[in-house]
Amino acid sequence: MNILVCIKQVPDTTEIKINPETNTLIREGVPSIVNTFDTFALETAARIKDVNNGSKIVVITMGPEQAKNALKECLAVGADKAYLINDRAFGGSDTLATGYVLSKALAKVEEFEGKFDIIFCGKQAIDGDTAQVGPELAENLDYPQVTYAVDASVEGSNLRVKKECDIGYEVLDVSMPCVVTVTKPAYEPRYPSIKSKMTANRTDIPVLTSEDFDVDILYAGLKGSPTKVKKTFVPTVAKNNIIIKEETCEASSKKLIKLLSDAAIL
């Protein structure tokens, strides 16, 4: 199988704090990580490679030069090749523009790596939380898609995907090539070894700019994005924050229920 995994480098949102004076996000000192759902996507790809001899995994990301660090992390846990898509013209892309640029970059990467059978993405990025880029990439390629996947395996000419649904899971067969977006599987991503980290550090990561592939920059970046962010703000939630500490659990429970009924919540 020839597999592509699309990843994003994101700030670790569990480390984000709010500046109470300015009511803005403090990003200084917040580490950059590979988007959590993308690590699940890569692990799903690596498990397919484990059982299908001769498979190859290529990772790509669109981002700044420092996103190479995220690609190196992927090279240490199963990816064989990595490409960085980097151009000022791509900055500020919304999901429609990102899906477009990725589809065009993918065509270029296929010139070097051969046609991909499966394209994995994380379900969503933990910074934007949109879950839109995977399906928008699939649409640009006119490939079938499966979202919310928790497992995938090759069954003949199809990919068999287990995905979350409201009552549990659905198992679907999808023809390849296809785009699959991955949520939390039953397994954890593998760890790198010292040796795999060293190899990853030595691997050359080619950079693709708008000069290197066929892309119309009118449809990329801020200009090419139909949605515009008008304003951002920190949500202010007025919380009562009343801690109930009576002598006994019974008394505490009684007081809580009274407070909830008085506030017309119950």
Next chain:
Amino acid sequence: MKAKNKDLWVFIETEKGRARNVGLELLNPGRKLADRQGGKLVAVIIGTDVDEAIKDSEAYGADHIIVVDAPEFAHYTTDAYVDAFTTLVNEDLPTSILIGATNIGRDMAPRLACRLKTGLTADCTGLSIDEESSCILWTRPAFGGNLMANIICPDHRPQIGTVRPGVFKKKEPDHSQHAEIFRKDICIPEKRIRTKLVEIINELGSELVDLEGAEIIVSGGRGVGGPEGFEPIRELAQVLGATVGASRAAVDAGWIPHAHQVGQTGKTVSPKLYIACGISGAIQHLAGMRGSDCIVAINKDPDAPIFKIADYGIVGNIKEVIPALIDEVKKIKE
């Protein structure tokens, strides 16, 4: 693409021919937005044997109802639904479309928006009209709810957004209302549908877990101690008429099926009352429930982060507190 009219469409997701709550909820803000835009409120129903969904859409206030009713839409597939929806949009060219941010809505909407080459805003929790541009002002959380953004789509039509279930409440239904109904014949060739359903794994049996539509949720976390620890949680939920939720720790431990999970890798919920039992409050869990109107935390650790976002907290052992709560609730219900 230019809009041909000022109509606002609401996608009515169906299940076995019945409207799911989120579509009916969206007819409520949809009415206000459609009036402000000076257009009609249009319900769009795609499914099989959808007469119930049509009746509900009338009762909840749609002016027009567009219906695609054919066997190939019995079970959602990306290919069939996106093809059908695109055909409908290209015929009528509405100004705006609202879609519920369910698993299905979030699968379909980006594909649709991309085919129409227009903007899509995901997972909105607020809808209004931007005075300056007259566009819809989409308000949505990002960074796991740490930041909110107001987004507009100024130059492309239709402007599309997915909206979280449970954020807007349904209006009182009025069964005397009637809508004009437009049935469309759309046929999707079988070979066009590139996914085949092999199996449905129902983890819940006949139990219904509608976390997104729940008014009250009682959730258990690592602190419940094991699968048997969910028994008192279920009992409390039952006396409150609530839905049972869970943190990832409890789901990963195999104590309760994934369909109950609230948080970044589960459902995002916004009930009137959220009772967190034995949940420490990891940021991934908070991302899924901080939009609740009132949060109650019960935890034996007074330093648990969940208390920081709680309206009311009880520091104590849930094994003692929950039975006491069940007794108290029973008393007031009598």
